[in-house]
Amino acid sequence: MVAFPEARRPGGHVALVVAVAVCYFAAGRLGLLCKLTVDGAVVTPIWPPTGVAVAALLILGVRYWPGVTIGAYLIVLSLDTPVLYSLGYMVGNTLAPLVAVALLRRAGFRTDLRRLRDGLALVFFGAMGAMLISSTLGVVLLVATDRMPSHTFWTVWLAWWVGDAMGVLLVTPLLLLFSHAQGLRPTPRRWEAAALAVAAVCVVPPAVYSHLSLLFLVYPLIIWGALRFELVGSMLCALATSVLAAVAATDGAGAFGGLSRVEVMAKLQGFNGTMALTALLLSAVITEQRHTRRSVEKACEELVEVLEHLTAGEAPPPRPAPEDADPLLRPDRRDPL
Incomplete structure (x- = not known):
């Protein structure tokens, strides 16, 4: 994994929070370049900030969630939105990545994505499951603030949910890959x-x-x-x-x-x-x-x-335990009893 020594320096935590917010906001502006109007509501087919948020919290840790909230605030600040909707949007788009990370860690997710179970966990827990929160809360607020009629709820909700999930499926894997050293090495098959x-x-x-x-x-x-x-x-x-x-x-x-x-x-x-x-x-x-x-x-x-x-x-030479082995099974482990 890529180390972040800035986090140990004075002000390093704040700097990384700001970096997450800037990346989230930049991804959001890019996502808004390709937007569609569905039943009077503006939706994006791919919402990259969700992928940025999930990857950032997996790589850096959940304590950097304020960066996601600040980034979401900057996005709604650049748009003409009511106060109630803006607050709800910030809550939903912060809570969804946090729940995604909690579910992934509960499932034993590894950020190197070397196992099929990691890919399945990212699909069902990180994308399809957790993004139900942001899409549901966002569309409910659109209806509550009279920005869309209630009879179009399910159409807009489905478009919103898939857009958020696509951000996780397309952006998060690449960011996780490049957070590992092997992801940055040039391929021999140039x-x-x-x-x-x-x-x-x-x-x-x-x-x-x-x-x-x-x-x-x-x-x-x-x-x-x-x-x-x-x-x-x-x-x-x-x-x-x-x-x-x-x-x-x-x-x-x-x-x-x-x-x-x-x-x-x-x-x-x-x-x-x-x-x-x-x-x-x-x-x-x-x-x-x-x-x-x-x-x-x-x-x-x-x-x-x-x-x-x-x-x-x-006598055969001693063999070091593999890095991913259970610590209790390593040869240098002593039974406390």
């Missing part, structure tokens, strides 16, 4: 990475802006990225495609042309959701299998070395 980037540039825009509905052409790129570059390859492809699809949907172009706003939102969020789930879960399965294979190969090598020492009549 030429293949360049080929994947070129293929994405050549395939994604025509697939999104074509009137023939060619969005399915993106999935081979997602699979390629997951097989060869694991999480970073698949999620970068998914994020870039989702952003471009959101821009096309906002303009009513390509595969989203000739549709009503509700139909555009349903098609866009269905496409983004299935693509994000495919990228996240497929890469998690591949990463887990490779990690298991490496562990088995290392165990076999150590077993061969022990057998060689025993054959030569020497």
Whole structure:
């Protein structure tokens, strides 16, 4: 994990809180560039601040939640919103990431996303479960402040919920990945990475802006990225495609042309959701299998070395316990009894 020595210095906690707030606000302004009006309410197909908030609280700790609240306040301050709605929005968008982190930690979530169970936990607890709080509270306040009619509650609620969940599914994994040192190392497959980037540039825009509905052409790129570059390859492809699809949907172009706003939102969020789930879960399965294979190969090598020492009549050298082993099972652990 990336260390943050600033947190131990005087004023370091405040500096990191401000950094979280700035990142949250910047992500919110980017998300508002692609907004749609559904039944009189403005919603965003992807709301990146939710992903930033969940990742920040997982990486830094829940004690930095004021940064999320300040960032949410800055967003509502830049918009023309009533006081009641602004307060409720701040509460909902702070409480949802906190609940997401609590649920993930309860499930034994690991931020390196090397296990399928981590991917499933992020999907069901971090995205689909916790984001029910922010979407429900936000839409209830819209109705309470007469900013939308009550009969459109479920349509707007579904669009809001999926937008918040998409922010967690697309943004959080990448931020968690780059918080680890291995996420920042250059890949040895530079030429293949360049080929994947070129293929994405050549395939994604025509697939999104074509009137023939060619969005399915993106999935081979997602699979390629997951097989060869694991999480970073698949999620970068998914994020870039989702952003471009959101821009096309906002303009009513390509595969989203000739549709009503509700139909555009349903098609866009269905496409983004299935693509994000495919990228996240497929890469998690591949990463887990490779990690298991490496562990088995290392165990076999150590077993061969022990057998060689025993054959030569020497005592085998002590083996350090693996980093992720149970501390109670380490050889240097002494029974207090």
